[in-house]
Amino acid sequence: MLFHVEMTVNLPHDLPKDQADRLKATEKAQAQELQRSGKWRHLWRVAGQYANVSVFDVSGAGELHEILSGLPLFPFMQIEVKALCRHPSAIADDGA
């Protein structure tokens, strides 16, 4: 199943810089591993915001929740999820 996910990050202003840098580095490694696995299909920065729009390809909402709640930045993110299905006019054969 494909899911459109928008994550907006709000790090506390008083979070020490070294702690924030560590969280971001761990998050990056995990995000890149999930992209390599094919589960995190698209990752786009929302221009002008500390936010991303992503597409996940997972077995269902349960797996998506497991992945999202396991992200190091999860406690600092506002997340919106939309389930996707194939559009009847779509010509791309991308497994949706």
Ligand SMILES: O=C(O)C[C@H]1C=CC(=O)O1
């Ligand atoms: O920067 C972000 O949008 C938050 C998060 C998502 C992937 C990643 O590396 O960090």
